[in-house]
Amino acid sequence: MPELPEVETYVRALKPLLKGKTILSAEVHWPRTIAAPDADRFTDLVRGRSFSSFGRRGKYMLLGLDSAETLIVHLRMTGELRLLPLPAPGASAADAPVDKHTHVLFNLDTREQLRYRDTRKFGRIWLVENTSEVVGKLGPEPLDDAFVPQTLAQTLAGRKANVKALLLNQSLLAGVGNIYADESLFRARIDPRRAGGSLALEEIERLHLALRDVLLEGIEAQGSSVQNYAPPTGAKGGFQDKFQVFRRSGEPCFTCGTSISRTVLAQRSTHFCPACQS
């Protein structure tokens, strides 16, 4: 579901909601959600810990606890975190029913509950001392100053795979997913089907700028809400209103009027303007 801007929005929203609060207990209803350690050990280790730091790497949320450990959450396609108040003492438990898609619960010391919900069950949660066990293989952060056009040039050099697939490869560049890949390729006027190694330096420079601009604008808009994504505050993102090509196949290009095309690359729907991106 979420890409870099949506995860960044999530982390910024969670910080004031969770900072300093303590986990009294946790329940795991779908053990596979807990990638490491095993679910029993996980619930033991988080008990009594409080949230102390909030970060992001690629599409992973890094929630540091007051132990030596970090709770890492990846929402994948349909994961979501919600903080909700528990019913007042004496009220019925039916006031806070746990639906069948809620797989992990954290009971906090504030009479609140943090719930991990995930319809498709692709999302994963880790508790690790060393975050590099989970995020160590990720490529550079596209919004870091260290990510310069030359970085992208080295990534693409000699590659035969299409540039869309390369942008989605998290070990090459962290945080870009289907929406922001399509939107940045449109802005850079590059055909997503092109082999990565075929891009000229001028095109790589355009793509580098487009990636950063699109991701920053996505964060500014608090992410994109297609279908039902919304940050934990419940407010919806606004970047879906800025889409130039994503899920616009058959509609006219805002730049030239040509019908937006759809194809499949790297097993993912890919949207582009066949006139502007050639």
Add this chain to the structure above:
DNA sequence: ACCGGAGCCTGTTAGC
């Protein structure tokens, strides 16, 4: 090293 495809899951929508 690199690349493409199957698999993981459930729900919604398009098409006959």
Add this chain to the structure above:
DNA sequence: TGCTAACAGGCTCCGG
């Protein structure tokens, strides 16, 4: 209306 196939913002694993 009812059924089926395609599709959905992601990633891992495996074979060539």
